Amino acid sequence: MYISILGRELRLILTDRAALLTIIVMPIVLMAILGLSLQGMFTESVWTTAIPIGVVQEYQPDPDRQQPNPEKIFFGEFLENEQVKKMVSYTVISAAEADRLLASEEIAAYVVLPQNYVAGTQNNISLNNQPNEPVNIKIIADPERNYSALVVEELIKVFNASMQDMTVKTAILERSFPANLNWSAKATDIARFYQDNQQEISIENIEFDGKKQISSFQYYSAAIMSMFLFFSAGVTATRLLDERRGYTWQRQIVAGIRPATIILANCTTAIMVSLIQMLIVVIFSSLAFGVAWGSLTQAAVVGLCAALSIGGLGAMLAVLTAVTGNYKVITALESVIVQIFALLGGSYLPVELLPPLVQRLSNFTLNGLAIQAFTKTMQGYNLSQITPYLSGLIIFAVLFLVIAYGIFVGKRRQIV
Amino acid sequence: MIFISILLVDNVKKSYGSFQAVKGVSLELHGGESIGLLGPNGAGKSTTVSMITTLTQPDSGTIYYKGTDTASNNKIIRGELGFVPQDIALYNNLSGLDNLKFFGKAYGLRGEKLSKAITEISNIIGIEERLKDLVKNYSGGMKRRINIGCALLHNPRLLILDEPTVGIDPQSRNHILETVKKLNESGISVIYISHYMEEVQALCQRIYIMDHGNVIASGTHDQLIAVSHTHRMVSFAVDSNEDEMSKLLTAKKVQQNGREFVISADNTAGILTELNTLAEQAGCQILSYSVAEPTLESVFLNLTGRTLRD
Ligand SMILES: Nc1ncnc2c1ncn2[C@@H]1O[C@H](COP(=O)(O)OP(=O)(O)OP(=O)(O)O)[C@@H](O)[C@H]1O
Ligand SMILES: [Mg+2]
Numbered sequence: 068m069y070i071s072i073l074g075r076e077l078r079l080i081l082t083d084r085a086a087l088l089t090i091i092v093m094p095i096v097l098m099a100i101l102g103l104s105l106q107g108m109f110t111e112s113v114w115t116t117a118i119p120i121g122v123v124q125e126y127q128p129d130p131d132r133q134q135p136n137p138e139k140i141f142f143g144e145f146l147e148n149e150q151v152k153k154m155v156s157y158t159v160i161s162a163a164e165a166d167r168l169l170a171s172e173e174i175a176a177y178v179v180l181p182q183n184y185v186a187g188t189q190n191n192i193s194l195n196n197q198p199n200e201p202v203n204i205k206i207i208a209d210p211e212r213n214y215s216a217l218v219v220e221e222l223i224k225v226f227n228a229s230m231q232d233m234t235v236k237t238a239i240l241e242r243s244f245p246a247n248l249n250w251s252a253k254a255t256d257i258a259r260f261y262q263d264n265q266q267e268i269s270i271e272n273i274e275f276d277g278k279k280q281i282s283s284f285q286y287y288s289a290a291i292m293s294m295f296l297f298f299s300a301g302v303t304a305t306r307l308l309d310e311r312r313g314y315t316w317q318r319q320i321v322a323g324i325r326p327a328t329i330i331l332a333n334c335t336t337a338i339m340v341s342l343i344q345m346l347i348v349v350i351f352s353s354l355a356f357g358v359a360w361g362s363l364t365q366a367a368v369v370g371l372c373a374a375l376s377i378g379g380l381g382a383m384l385a386v387l388t389a390v391t392g393n394y395k396v397i398t399a400l401e402s403v404i405v406q407i408f409a410l411l412g413g414s415y416l417p418v419e420l421l422p423p424l425v426q427r428l429s430n431f432t433l434n435g436l437a438i439q440a441f442t443k444t445m446q447g448y449n450l451s452q453i454t455p456y457l458s459g460l461i462i463f464a465v466l467f468l469v470i471a472y473g474i475f476v477g478k479r480r481q482i483v
Numbered sequence: 484m485i486f487i488s489i490l491l492v493d494n495v496k497k498s499y500g501s502f503q504a505v506k507g508v509s510l511e512l513h514g515g516e517s518i519g520l521l522g523p524n525g526a527g528k529s530t531t532v533s534m535i536t537t538l539t540q541p542d543s544g545t546i547y548y549k550g551t552d553t554a555s556n557n558k559i560i561r562g563e564l565g566f567v568p569q570d571i572a573l574y575n576n577l578s579g580l581d582n583l584k585f586f587g588k589a590y591g592l593r594g595e596k597l598s599k600a601i602t603e604i605s606n607i608i609g610i611e612e613r614l615k616d617l618v619k620n621y622s623g624g625m626k627r628r629i630n631i632g633c634a635l636l637h638n639p640r641l642l643i644l645d646e647p648t649v650g651i652d653p654q655s656r657n658h659i660l661e662t663v664k665k666l667n668e669s670g671i672s673v674i675y676i677s678h679y680m681e682e683v684q685a686l687c688q689r690i691y692i693m694d695h696g697n698v699i700a701s702g703t704h705d706q707l708i709a710v711s712h713t714h715r716m717v718s719f720a721v722d723s724n725e726d727e728m729s730k731l732l733t734a735k736k737v738q739q740n741g742r743e744f745v746i747s748a749d750n751t752a753g754i755l756t757e758l759n760t761l762a763e764q765a766g767c768q769i770l771s772y773s774v775a776e777p778t779l780e781s782v783f784l785n786l787t788g789r790t791l792r793d
Contacts, residue, residue: 314572322589
């Protein structure tokens with residue numbers, strides 16, 4: 068009978084346009100919107116602390132060099148600029164020290180100014196007729212702090228762009244960092260500015276520890292999908308209440324089907340629906356936005372763990388609605404709780420941009436764990452490296468099931 | 484204890500919060516019999532039936548099915564019970580056929596047996612052509628028929644129908660009544676709930692009249708009529724001064740519609756003389772006068788001072 072109920076539920080949900088809109092269309096739309104609008108990476112005024120970075124000088128410092136001295140401009144003007152200081156704080160360190168600090172997460176990234184930095188840049192920006200010489204600035208970033216790395220990268224790009232023509236240097240800096248401009252406006256400004264000022268100085272993003280950086284589309288695909296998993300649980304729990312209201316529940320009970328069977332089938336439906344949801348979103352995001360999800364087998368394992376915790380949540384909601392006999396629990400989930408978890412878990416903004424307390428809390432959210440597991444899979448972490456997140460998801464699943472079972476046994480009379 | 488009845492409801496009570504919906508109902512049903520529960524809205528009919536189906540537990544009192552207390556063993560009744568809820572209990576986004584299939588499976592039917600039952604039942608409820616349409620596209624009457632069909636697939640021994648004809652066209656209604664009658668004649672015991680006395684009168688061998696959570700009268704149609712054989716519904720009309728007349732009639736149970744009156748009289752012999760005396764006092768004349776044969780309606784009116792339907 069369990070199978071018949073499961074089949075019926077899947078059929079009802081997968082032919083319900085409103086439900087499909089919520090669990091499949093909405094996440095895809097949101098993903099596209101957030102992915103596109105935050106492509107520039109300067110994500111509004113959410114920075115709480117300046118990003119700590121290191122600067123490694125491979126060239127020979129020469130403070131007395133003739134003007135314009137790129138070194139002086141970089142350290143004296145650019146990094147000391149009030150706006151820039153709000154975003155990054157730097158220390159000049161050796162390459163070995165930089166690797167150590169990066170590994171211990173004391174800095175988010177480090178910038179390597181190459182041997183020919185001063186001479187090359189000076190040559191490139193002067194009005195002589197020498198051909199431009201490539202100056203390779205490297206950024207080595209902590210893969211855990213993807214966004215910080217991207218911010219640093221954007222800053223360096225802006226800096227290089229501003230170095231292009233020293234005659235308009237002051238004007239350019241004015242333009243990039245007017246005193247009262249807000250960050251999001253600046254983001255587009257910077258992006259536009261950078262486009263207008265392509266030049267020969269190249270920036271290399273070096274993989275640290277073999278882990279890739281991920282794009283905003285990748286991040287938001289995982290983040291929004293994880294948030295919308297909640298709605299899979301909501302949709303299936305709602306179905307159970309519909310059954311009570313519509314008396315099909317009563318009819319099944321009279322026919323001798325046990326409430327536990329119905330609730331179990333409902334919980335399995337939540338698992339299946341969330342799996343289908345993730346499958347569609349993953350396929351769509353990779354086809355439409357070119358999102359790479361990393362190892363597909365590993366992503367599937369993550370998806371399964373996430374689905375199990377959604378099944379647990381679904382069971383808990385189902386029991387709660389069966390006991391209370393109203394939609395309040397589900398409405399609360401869909402309107403308030405999801406939003407809170409979305410924020411805490413990093414579905415709207417990467418948690419690294421949020422205060423440290425929130426960062427810690429995100430490990431206690433279902434979506435937060437799923438986002439971490441998915442994005443780390445994208446970055447190339449292996450299964451054992453993401454085990455903590457998967458365990459978290461499984462613990463959630465078990466916890467929810469235990470609560471569901473407890474309520475079910477305790478309030479049995481109200482359910483039958 | 485010896486049970487001659489297959490179902491015995493013994494003084495069951497049920498409260499919702501401080502409101503007592505059923506105040507101590509007793510009834511019995513013999514094998515193959517058809518009984519009716521008749522009563523106005525809120526009388527407690529559905530609550531009583533819900534306790535019989537074991538969906539609701541009585542606060543006190545016992546329900547025996549074939550001699551077994553259903554509270555301690557609900558399987559005994561559930562397996563043999565076909566229950567048609569008052570509301571349409573179907574999956575609107577599935578077809579009629581899929582609804583029948585699902586509930587057939589719920590009763591343990593599979594494969595050949597299931598498809599045979601579906602063919603047979605869709606024939607009985609007269610809904611074969613549009614079986615593959617979604618229920619939400621059905622008319623009210625068709626929904627009601629499928630609602631009944633879903634309770635018949637497993638060949639129940641006891642059929643409980645809670646107002647199965649509400650809100651449908653006369654044709655569907657007649658079909659449903661005939662179906663129930665046939666099923667009863669084939670040996671299935673029936674509990675039929677309604678607030679239409681004609682339906683109950685046509686279908687049921689015995690009738691329980693409920694009001695405000697109590698059974699206020701029970702028996703065969705003739706017994707119920709006989710109990711109040713001296714009570715008749717007397718209709719008359721006056722030519723004027725109807726308000727005066729109404730005041731003088733306060734002792735009687737009155738329904739008034741302008742200058743037309745209906746009273747419940749316990750002694751029809753002297754009633755016309757009495758009315759004439761009253762009319763004289765009120766300063767009017769009796770224009771027409773008739774005494775109706777007693778019906779369940781008049782029994783109810785007599786017992787409660789109200790009509791079955793408002
Ligand atoms: N779950 C409930 N909670 C609170 N009150 C209830 C509940 N179910 C029924 N009642 C109340 O109990 C009384 C009897 O209801 P019931 O449904 O048994 O009446 P009924 O005779 O079937 O009426 P109808 O002809 O309208 O179906 C009503 O006043 C109703 O409001
Ligand atoms: Mg009712």
